Amino acid sequence: MAIRILSDRKLVVLGASLLSATTIVMFSLHAAETRQPLSAGQHETRTPNNASVPGVVPEQATHAKYTGDPKSSQEAGSTTAPAVQPTDGRTPESKPGAAAQQGNSGAVKATKQVALTFDDGPDSKYTPMVLDILKQYEVKATFFVVGRQVVNHPDVLKRIHDEGHSIGNHSWDHANLTKLSPNQIQKEIKSTDEAIEKVIGSYSPMVRAPYGAVNASIKRNLTSAGRELVNWTVDTKDWTGAASADMVELARKRTKNGGIILMHSFGGKNGKLDNTIEALPLMIEALKQDGYAFVTVPELGVKKE
Template sequence: MTRARSFLRLRYVLLVLVVALVYGQHTEKSMINIKPQTAANEGETKGEKTQVKQTQVKANPKRQTKEKQVALTFDDGPDTKYTVEILDILKKKKVKATFFVVGYQVERNPKVLASIVKEGHALGNHTWSHKDLTKLNDRQIMSEIVKANNAIQNITGEVPKYIRTPYGAVSKKVTAVAEQAGQKNVLWNVDTKDWTGATPKEMMKNVKANIKPGGIILMHSFGGKKGDLSNTIKCLPMMIDYLQDQGYSFVTIPELKSNQR
């Protein structure tokens, strides 16, 4: 009996030793397979997180797009030649603009004015007869504004919210009267100088030198030097392509002013 018990104890001890040995080898292998957090792979992890963050920023450039907006504006129309050609270019390029129209031109060309609105562009008041408002009295200034508004409203059913004073001439008196008529004066900060007969190359130079986010570009859809705006027609497609390549989007004056609030 004593020998039998001793033999059983020996078998039990040997079994325990075998189990311990096998478990120890398994644990050691598992520890070998765990990759330690060294300085090298810690840097890789941080790099991956940084890359994800940068990708998210690049994929969501809303602020940049919002800032890089520009408004094309055309003064002195409408007419049946250059205004129509400008509308064709804008339609082809899928770009919206703002037309500051003269009252007596509106009465002469009501169908063209209706086309401007129908194609999604905005209208602004450029007075009835394109006079320098700073040289007029209060009553005359109001008459120039109201007559133009009435001409526009008779065709479109709406009164523009914005006015552009002819020649950019403005004074405290002019501003006060315009505000009484319910309109804000909007000038420009980029002059193509198409009204001087500038070449397309010269116009592009003016734009490139002065354009910035929120830019308002001055062009004309009627008039110009000796009544010739053919260079405006030649330059406009190039200007649109250039600005789009620079990341600009095109908005109307009401849209631009709304986004600046």
């Protein structure tokens, strides 16, 4: 009888053990069933350690191309590393022309020089616009001015001078000097010198003949009078109303070290120079990207006939 009771107790204990084990197994199965399975195409991922580090962006190749737009000038003609994003979400400020300081090695060093020149001004419309662009890009240029325009717009001439640009003589009324007598030529030049001096206190020995028209006699007379006859090496054809893109392409193709580029700040086809204003910043960006530094004609060394 005692043996049977003992056996019954063992059975009770054994039954309890089996019940406990069954409960554990069922609990485990229930826990497994409550975990949501991943849907098709879904992957379990881990966040990289550097994902939360400010300023770190995923590595990617950026192939920038010059677009001709100054606002996107930092993309001009270079392959650059991805920009580091600012931690406060703001876009860093940059100066115009910064593209010329960037490249595969981090900088494009200006190893060549070129002089921008503007003829026929000053006026109250286009010359101030040219000056605004030059100031924006921190470029100095040379203005060959017409005497009668100086008299009509002395304040603009003064601004040209005050902003550090060079000023040369372009005759009194844009006359073709080859069709004038020596006395008439002298009057054209002297009257313009006096108009310039009245505004800024001095005048330069530089003279550019209208239309680039000179002959041996004119060269000899100007040289003997201590004047420096300045021509150009690249004519942008802006006076013909050429498209801005064509001007930029022509300048990039023909400009060489020590070159002088001809543009205008007054006149033009039908009195319009809108394409010049559009082309100027694009040309500055392009030539900077090509390794050119902009200087005045006196800084360049006068190009003599």
